Amino acid sequence: MNKHLHPLTNMKTFSQLSLAAIVAMTFSCGPKEQDLEAKKEQLATYKDDYHSLKDKIASLEEEISEEDTTFAMSNRKSVLVTTIPAEKQAFEHFLEVTGNVLSKKNVNIGAEVAGRIEDIKAKEGMRVSKGDVLVSIDAESVDNNIAELETQMELAQTLYEKQKRLWDREIGTEVQYLEAKNRMESLERNLETLQTQKGKASIRAPYNGTVETVSVRLGELVQPGMSIINFVGDSDLYIEGDISEAYVGVLEQGDSVMVEFPSTDRVIQTKVTAVGAIINPSNRTFKVEVFLPNLKHVKPNMISVLKIKDYENKDAVTVPTNLIQRDNIGEYVYVVKDNKAIKQYVTKGETYHQKSEIKEGLSGGELIIEKGFREVTEGANVEIVKN
Structure with missing residues (x-):
């Protein structure tokens, strides 16, 4: 040899x-x-x-x-890896907050007359139309007053008609005629008032909507102003969310908002209709209100996710966030050069949905080690395999 x-x-x-x-x-x-x-x-x-x-x-x-x-x-043996290119694409960052669907027609309906609950037609969760009777209050006392006034009205009207005939024939005094007329008209107004009160004994739906809660029981005595039903209308829905004070000045009325409903997997595009002017001292947030169009499967108190775009770069270099590592020098990714793993230090920008914007260090197109990035070291031989 x-x-x-x-x-x-x-x-x-x-x-x-x-x-x-x-x-x-x-x-x-x-x-x-x-x-x-x-x-x-x-x-x-x-x-x-x-x-x-x-x-x-x-x-x-x-x-x-x-x-x-x-x-x-x-x-040294080569490490098997897969690679992906550093992408050059439009990058958007969204502020995501949880919002609640509310209604401007969420009201507590109370009694306007005193009496006992005579009938309860409404049930919790029931959908009703405008004008439907929800609860009836016993109006016996009002009925008695109406009957008494109607009797008085008959006499007053008879006296007025006789006095008018005499006055037309220039018999009697004008004062007698005016007194008879005034008494009849006064009784008519009182009768109208009592009839209005009787109508208020039937509590009706103010608009189309849903009965949320019924606070009274059959036979219960109620007084004027006492809450009886919580009622929510179908229209005039909106979404309200709490935004961190760090975004004061970033959001404005009219800004575009993407709304997701996790329970139905539905996504809509809408706009900010109002931005709160006061910071809540307990959680350092301010209110934002978002317009909600009439949607069939959206109800008050549903949970939603508001996605408000607060940053955009139309020509950004992006990489998956999980591929970015850190050492005592800074953040880096492994790129493949001449079949070797090389640390490429980068300056990271915004991050959204597992994608990070790279401000410096990459220009786009570099081969970033994906699978196997934790097994390689600086200068290690690598062999690229297909995914």
Whole structure:
């Protein structure tokens, strides 16, 4: 053997000759010349020889690597990785807050007359139309007053008509005529008032909507002003959310808003209709109100997610956020250059939905190590495989 050959060449030659010998021995004995047991014994022998040879190769490689760093680098195994390009695309950042669907027609309906609850037609969750009777109050006392006034009205009207005929014939005084007329008109107004009160004994839906709660029971005595029903209208819905004071001045009336309803997987585009002018001292937020069009499957008190765009870069370089690592120098990603893993330090901008904007360090198109990025080190050999 030539003593000037590199140790690596010697090792590789030894390995190739040994393996060739094993292969030659395997095929030199045809299946017709060996029985099954002999084959098994021969296979066991070959395996022992193979493992012994692998150990010798590994030991020799280690010895050479300690004395020859160039050999160590070239002999290092490549790490299998996948890559993705640093994308150059439009990047948007959204402020996401939880909002509640509310109604401007969320009212407590109270009694306007005193009496006992005579009938309750409304039930919690019931959808009703404008004018439907929800609760009836016993109006017996009002009915009695109406009957009494109607009797008085008959007499007053008779006296007025007689006095008018006399006055038309210039009999009697004008005062007598005016007194009879005034008494009749006064009784008419009182009767109208009582009839209005009787109408208020039937509590009706002020508009189309849903009965939320019923606060009274059958036979219960109620007084004017007492709350009876909580009622929510179908229209004039809006969404209200609390925004951190850090965004004061960022949001304005008319800004576009994307609204998601997690319970229905529905997404709509709408606008900010009002921005609060006061900071809540308890949570350091201000109110924002968002317009909500009439939607079939949206109800008051539903949870929504408001997505308000507060930043945009139409020509940004982006990478998946999870690929960005940090050391004592700064943040970096691994890129592939000449089949090696290289640390590329970057300056990160905004992050949204697992994507990060890269302000400095990447120009777009670089191959970023994706799968295997935690297994590589600076300068490691890598082999790119397809996903």
